[in-house]
Amino acid sequence: DQQVKQNSPSLSVQEGRISILNCDYTNSMFDYFLWYKKYPAEGPTFLISISSIKDKNEDGRFTVFLNKSAKHLSLHIVPSQPGDSAVYFCAASGRDSWGKLQFGAGTQVVVTP
């Protein structure tokens, strides 16, 4: 069963504009959420995380928002840059599965000049 879902397989955005990536989850035991970025032929690179006790975490151009009641999180990238073109994965872990990350299927982001 897919407990973490990224329903948009792709996103195209102009350089300088905002990229918004969405992620939904079904397991109410999830309490830690992460975003990873992946370039071809490389492993996923950690971007930003958020604990369920917060609803927002910011790191430079990246901000993650968590809506626990809706079981939804989003990643905002402002401003988008050509180097942001990659596949972005949402992942979650919970009290019932420490250390076992559940990943979404990923969203391919293309930043155009």
Add this chain to the structure above:
Amino acid sequence: ETGVTQSPTHLIKTRGQQVTLRCSSQSGHNTVSWYQQALGQGPQFIFQYYREEENGRGNFPPRFSGLQFPNYSSELNVNALELDDSALYLCASSLQVSGTDTQYFGPGTRLTVL
């Protein structure tokens, strides 16, 4: 600080063979997790090792097995390879086993089963 490394980079095997993939964890990390990423999908958790003991397993058959060594490096072994085992195998290390420790990934091993 050395990151997570994996070997080999690519591997081609035939159905029924056995394969061993290797991972060196990031310096100071004592927990290693293995994931399988099929084409077009997100990584799927195989199992995790903490201080040389298996510490959780995903929905993979027993022919997927692993080891962790005293220096915290790890191996993933797959017996009786099937065509569906073709995937990118990712190793990730973390400082300790907990729900909030970030896992850092290696570049992966691309396994092709013919």
